[in-house]
Amino acid sequence: MATFVVLMNFTEQGIKSVKQSPDRAEAFTAVATKMGVTIKSILWTVGHYDLVTTVEGSDEAVTTLLLTLGMAGNVRTETLRAYTAGEMKAIIGKLG
Template sequence: MPTYVALLNWTDQGVRNYKDTTKRAEAFASAAQKLGAKVLNLYWTVGPYDLVAVVEASDDETATATLLQLGGAGNVRTTTLRAFGQAEMGHIIAKAAG
Protein backbone atom coordinates (compact mmCIF):
# COMPACT_ATOMS: atom_id res chain seq x y z
CA MET A 1 0.00 0.00 0.00
CA PRO A 2 1.36 3.50 -0.75
CA THR A 3 3.00 5.30 2.16
CA TYR A 4 2.79 9.01 2.92
CA VAL A 5 4.83 11.13 5.30
CA ALA A 6 2.92 14.10 6.66
CA LEU A 7 4.85 16.94 8.26
CA LEU A 8 2.55 18.70 10.71
CA ASN A 9 2.66 22.07 12.40
CA TRP A 10 0.31 23.11 15.14
CA THR A 11 -1.97 26.03 14.46
CA ASP A 12 -2.60 28.58 17.20
CA GLN A 13 -5.63 26.52 18.20
CA GLY A 14 -3.59 23.31 18.26
CA VAL A 15 -0.84 24.67 20.48
CA ARG A 16 -3.36 26.29 22.84
CA ASN A 17 -4.86 22.83 23.31
CA TYR A 18 -1.54 20.94 23.53
CA LYS A 19 -2.79 18.94 26.54
CA ASP A 20 -5.22 17.14 24.21
CA THR A 21 -2.62 16.21 21.59
CA THR A 22 -2.45 12.51 22.43
CA LYS A 23 -6.26 12.25 22.43
CA ARG A 24 -6.33 14.03 19.07
CA ALA A 25 -3.75 11.54 17.77
CA GLU A 26 -6.03 8.66 18.73
CA ALA A 27 -8.98 10.38 17.05
CA PHE A 28 -6.88 10.91 13.90
CA ALA A 29 -5.93 7.22 13.76
CA SER A 30 -9.57 6.21 14.19
CA ALA A 31 -10.81 8.66 11.54
CA ALA A 32 -8.09 7.52 9.14
CA GLN A 33 -9.16 3.91 9.58
CA LYS A 34 -12.78 4.80 8.77
CA LEU A 35 -11.58 6.37 5.51
CA GLY A 36 -9.52 3.29 4.62
CA ALA A 37 -6.10 4.62 5.66
CA LYS A 38 -3.83 3.54 8.50
CA VAL A 39 -1.61 5.69 10.72
CA LEU A 40 1.56 3.61 11.02
CA ASN A 41 3.45 6.01 13.29
CA LEU A 42 3.01 9.44 14.76
CA TYR A 43 5.94 11.31 16.28
CA TRP A 44 6.07 14.56 18.22
CA THR A 45 9.23 16.30 17.08
CA VAL A 46 11.56 19.17 17.89
CA GLY A 47 12.56 21.45 15.04
CA PRO A 48 10.69 23.03 12.15
CA TYR A 49 7.78 20.53 12.42
CA ASP A 50 5.76 19.73 15.51
CA LEU A 51 4.72 16.23 14.45
CA VAL A 52 5.45 13.68 11.75
CA ALA A 53 2.84 11.13 10.70
CA VAL A 54 3.50 8.04 8.59
CA VAL A 55 0.28 6.95 6.90
CA GLU A 56 -0.64 4.13 4.53
CA ALA A 57 -3.53 4.59 2.13
CA SER A 58 -4.74 2.69 -0.90
CA ASP A 59 -4.37 5.71 -3.16
CA ASP A 60 -3.67 9.44 -3.29
CA GLU A 61 -7.35 10.28 -2.98
CA THR A 62 -7.71 8.35 0.27
CA ALA A 63 -4.54 9.87 1.70
CA THR A 64 -5.66 13.36 0.70
CA ALA A 65 -9.14 12.86 2.19
CA THR A 66 -7.57 11.63 5.44
CA LEU A 67 -5.23 14.59 5.74
CA LEU A 68 -7.88 17.11 4.67
CA GLN A 69 -10.11 15.81 7.43
CA LEU A 70 -7.22 16.14 9.89
CA GLY A 71 -6.45 19.70 8.79
CA GLY A 72 -10.13 20.60 8.80
CA ALA A 73 -10.26 20.10 12.56
CA GLY A 74 -8.11 23.22 12.82
CA ASN A 75 -5.30 21.96 15.04
CA VAL A 76 -2.59 21.36 12.44
CA ARG A 77 -1.46 22.30 8.96
CA THR A 78 0.02 19.55 6.84
CA THR A 79 2.70 19.10 4.21
CA THR A 80 2.47 15.63 2.69
CA LEU A 81 5.11 13.61 0.89
CA ARG A 82 4.60 10.36 -1.03
CA ALA A 83 7.23 7.93 0.24
CA PHE A 84 8.63 4.92 -1.62
CA GLY A 85 9.99 1.83 0.11
CA GLN A 86 13.06 -0.05 -1.11
CA ALA A 87 11.08 -2.53 -3.24
CA GLU A 88 9.05 0.26 -4.81
CA MET A 89 12.20 2.21 -5.59
CA GLY A 90 13.69 -0.89 -7.21
CA HIS A 91 10.69 -1.05 -9.56
CA ILE A 92 11.02 2.67 -10.33
CA ILE A 93 14.73 2.29 -11.15
CA ALA A 94 14.03 -0.72 -13.36
CA LYS A 95 11.35 1.22 -15.21
CA ALA A 96 13.60 4.25 -15.67
CA ALA A 97 16.48 2.09 -16.90
CA GLY A 98 14.26 0.49 -19.54
Template sequence: MATFVTLINFTDQGIRNIKDSPKRFESFKSLVEAQGGTVKSVYYTQGNYDMVVIVEGDEEAAMTANLTVGSLGNVRTQTLRGFSVDEMKSFISNMPISL
Protein backbone atom coordinates (compact mmCIF):
# COMPACT_ATOMS: atom_id res chain seq x y z
CA MET A 1 0.00 0.00 0.00
CA ALA A 2 1.11 3.54 -0.72
CA THR A 3 1.71 6.12 2.01
CA PHE A 4 0.23 9.60 1.72
CA VAL A 5 1.12 12.56 3.94
CA THR A 6 -1.63 15.18 3.94
CA LEU A 7 -0.92 18.70 5.18
CA ILE A 8 -4.12 20.40 6.29
CA ASN A 9 -5.16 23.99 6.91
CA PHE A 10 -8.49 24.98 8.38
CA THR A 11 -10.63 27.32 6.31
CA ASP A 12 -12.51 30.19 7.99
CA GLN A 13 -15.49 27.83 8.25
CA GLY A 14 -13.31 25.08 9.73
CA ILE A 15 -11.83 27.29 12.42
CA ARG A 16 -15.29 28.66 13.32
CA ASN A 17 -16.36 25.04 13.86
CA ILE A 18 -13.10 23.92 15.50
CA LYS A 19 -14.91 22.17 18.35
CA ASP A 20 -16.25 19.68 15.78
CA SER A 21 -12.79 18.90 14.39
CA PRO A 22 -12.19 15.67 16.36
CA LYS A 23 -15.63 14.40 15.31
CA ARG A 24 -14.92 15.33 11.68
CA PHE A 25 -11.61 13.47 11.88
CA GLU A 26 -13.40 10.31 13.09
CA SER A 27 -15.72 10.57 10.07
CA PHE A 28 -12.67 10.95 7.81
CA LYS A 29 -11.05 7.90 9.42
CA SER A 30 -14.20 5.85 8.80
CA LEU A 31 -14.24 6.99 5.17
CA VAL A 32 -10.60 5.96 4.66
CA GLU A 33 -11.27 2.56 6.23
CA ALA A 34 -14.36 2.05 4.05
CA GLN A 35 -12.11 2.67 1.03
CA GLY A 36 -9.69 -0.03 2.26
CA GLY A 37 -7.10 2.37 3.69
CA THR A 38 -5.67 2.95 7.15
CA VAL A 39 -5.01 6.18 9.03
CA LYS A 40 -1.53 5.62 10.48
CA SER A 41 -1.12 8.94 12.33
CA VAL A 42 -2.79 12.27 12.89
CA TYR A 43 -1.32 15.36 14.54
CA TYR A 44 -2.75 18.78 15.23
CA THR A 45 0.19 21.11 14.62
CA GLN A 46 1.45 24.65 15.15
CA GLY A 47 3.12 26.50 12.31
CA ASN A 48 2.30 26.59 8.60
CA TYR A 49 -0.22 23.73 8.82
CA ASP A 50 -2.99 22.98 11.30
CA MET A 51 -2.92 19.18 10.96
CA VAL A 52 -0.85 16.39 9.43
CA VAL A 53 -2.50 13.07 8.57
CA ILE A 54 -0.64 9.98 7.35
CA VAL A 55 -2.71 7.43 5.45
CA GLU A 56 -1.87 4.10 3.84
CA GLY A 57 -3.98 2.96 0.92
CA ASP A 58 -4.25 3.06 -2.82
CA GLU A 59 -4.29 6.29 -4.82
CA GLU A 60 -8.01 6.08 -5.56
CA ALA A 61 -8.90 5.75 -1.86
CA ALA A 62 -6.63 8.64 -0.91
CA MET A 63 -8.03 10.90 -3.63
CA THR A 64 -11.64 9.99 -2.81
CA ALA A 65 -11.13 10.71 0.90
CA ASN A 66 -9.37 14.03 0.29
CA LEU A 67 -11.94 15.22 -2.27
CA THR A 68 -14.79 14.26 0.04
CA VAL A 69 -13.28 16.10 3.00
CA GLY A 70 -12.33 19.12 0.88
CA SER A 71 -15.85 19.39 -0.52
CA LEU A 72 -17.22 19.99 2.99
CA GLY A 73 -15.40 23.33 3.15
CA ASN A 74 -13.68 22.98 6.53
CA VAL A 75 -10.13 22.32 5.32
CA ARG A 76 -7.73 22.76 2.43
CA THR A 77 -5.30 19.94 1.82
CA GLN A 78 -1.95 19.34 0.20
CA THR A 79 -1.07 15.66 -0.19
CA LEU A 80 2.38 14.19 -0.70
CA ARG A 81 3.27 10.63 -1.66
CA GLY A 82 5.58 9.31 1.05
CA PHE A 83 8.19 6.59 0.62
CA SER A 84 9.71 4.39 3.33
CA VAL A 85 13.45 3.94 3.77
CA ASP A 86 13.16 0.46 2.24
CA GLU A 87 11.34 1.87 -0.80
CA MET A 88 14.06 4.49 -1.20
CA LYS A 89 16.76 1.82 -0.97
CA SER A 90 15.01 -0.06 -3.77
CA PHE A 91 14.87 3.05 -5.96
CA ILE A 92 18.55 3.70 -5.37
CA SER A 93 19.52 0.10 -6.13
CA ASN A 94 17.74 0.39 -9.50
CA MET A 95 19.70 3.47 -10.52
CA PRO A 96 22.19 3.02 -13.35
CA ILE A 97 25.81 3.11 -12.23
CA SER A 98 26.52 6.08 -14.48
CA LEU A 99 24.70 8.07 -17.11
Protein backbone atom coordinates (compact mmCIF):
# COMPACT_ATOMS: atom_id res chain seq x y z
CA MET A 1 0.00 0.00 0.00
CA ALA A 2 1.22 3.46 -0.90
CA THR A 3 1.03 6.32 1.61
CA PHE A 4 -0.17 9.79 0.65
CA VAL A 5 -0.32 13.07 2.55
CA VAL A 6 -3.30 15.11 1.38
CA LEU A 7 -3.28 18.86 2.05
CA MET A 8 -6.73 20.43 1.87
CA ASN A 9 -8.24 23.88 1.76
CA PHE A 10 -11.91 24.67 2.14
CA THR A 11 -13.65 26.03 -0.92
CA GLU A 12 -16.14 28.87 -0.50
CA GLN A 13 -18.87 26.21 -0.28
CA GLY A 14 -16.89 24.23 2.29
CA ILE A 15 -16.21 27.14 4.61
CA LYS A 16 -19.85 28.25 4.53
CA SER A 17 -20.80 24.84 5.91
CA VAL A 18 -17.71 24.34 8.10
CA LYS A 19 -19.88 23.22 11.02
CA GLN A 20 -20.57 20.01 9.08
CA SER A 21 -16.86 19.37 8.48
CA PRO A 22 -16.50 16.63 11.15
CA ASP A 23 -19.55 14.84 9.74
CA ARG A 24 -18.13 15.12 6.21
CA ALA A 25 -14.86 13.63 7.50
CA GLU A 26 -16.78 10.62 8.85
CA ALA A 27 -18.54 10.20 5.50
CA PHE A 28 -15.18 10.52 3.69
CA THR A 29 -13.72 7.77 5.89
CA ALA A 30 -16.69 5.50 5.15
CA VAL A 31 -16.35 6.03 1.39
CA ALA A 32 -12.59 5.46 1.61
CA THR A 33 -13.11 2.15 3.39
CA LYS A 34 -15.49 0.98 0.66
CA MET A 35 -12.83 1.89 -1.93
CA GLY A 36 -10.09 -0.01 -0.12
CA VAL A 37 -8.33 3.10 1.17
CA THR A 38 -7.32 3.44 4.83
CA ILE A 39 -7.57 6.85 6.44
CA LYS A 40 -4.67 7.03 8.89
CA SER A 41 -5.42 10.55 10.15
CA ILE A 42 -7.53 13.63 9.53
CA LEU A 43 -6.33 16.80 11.23
CA TRP A 44 -7.88 20.27 11.11
CA THR A 45 -5.08 22.82 10.96
CA VAL A 46 -4.49 26.54 11.22
CA GLY A 47 -2.21 28.11 8.66
CA HIS A 48 -1.76 27.64 4.93
CA TYR A 49 -3.92 24.48 4.87
CA ASP A 50 -7.24 23.81 6.59
CA LEU A 51 -6.87 20.02 6.87
CA VAL A 52 -4.05 17.49 6.57
CA THR A 53 -4.95 13.87 5.94
CA THR A 54 -2.80 10.75 5.68
CA VAL A 55 -4.18 7.87 3.62
CA GLU A 56 -2.96 4.47 2.44
CA GLY A 57 -4.06 2.60 -0.65
CA SER A 58 -3.30 1.86 -4.26
CA ASP A 59 -2.61 4.77 -6.61
CA GLU A 60 -5.87 4.06 -8.43
CA ALA A 61 -8.03 3.78 -5.30
CA VAL A 62 -6.61 6.93 -3.71
CA THR A 63 -6.98 8.88 -6.96
CA THR A 64 -10.60 7.74 -7.28
CA LEU A 65 -11.28 8.68 -3.66
CA LEU A 66 -9.79 12.15 -4.04
CA LEU A 67 -11.65 12.81 -7.29
CA THR A 68 -14.85 11.78 -5.53
CA LEU A 69 -14.00 14.14 -2.67
CA GLY A 70 -13.30 16.99 -5.10
CA MET A 71 -16.62 16.46 -6.86
CA ALA A 72 -18.42 17.20 -3.58
CA GLY A 73 -17.04 20.75 -3.83
CA ASN A 74 -16.09 21.39 -0.19
CA VAL A 75 -12.29 21.17 -0.44
CA ARG A 76 -9.44 21.45 -2.91
CA THR A 77 -6.57 19.03 -2.45
CA GLU A 78 -2.83 18.84 -2.99
CA THR A 79 -1.47 15.32 -2.70
CA LEU A 80 2.05 14.16 -1.82
CA ARG A 81 3.33 10.58 -2.19
CA ALA A 82 5.07 9.67 1.08
CA TYR A 83 7.61 6.94 1.87
CA THR A 84 8.46 5.17 5.12
CA ALA A 85 12.10 4.82 6.20
CA GLY A 86 12.07 1.21 5.00
CA GLU A 87 10.69 2.17 1.59
CA MET A 88 13.28 4.94 1.28
CA LYS A 89 16.10 2.54 2.17
CA ALA A 90 14.93 0.19 -0.59
CA ILE A 91 14.86 3.08 -3.09
CA ILE A 92 18.29 4.32 -2.05
CA GLY A 93 19.60 0.75 -2.28
CA LYS A 94 18.83 0.79 -6.00
CA LEU A 95 21.01 3.85 -6.62
CA GLY A 96 24.20 3.28 -8.58
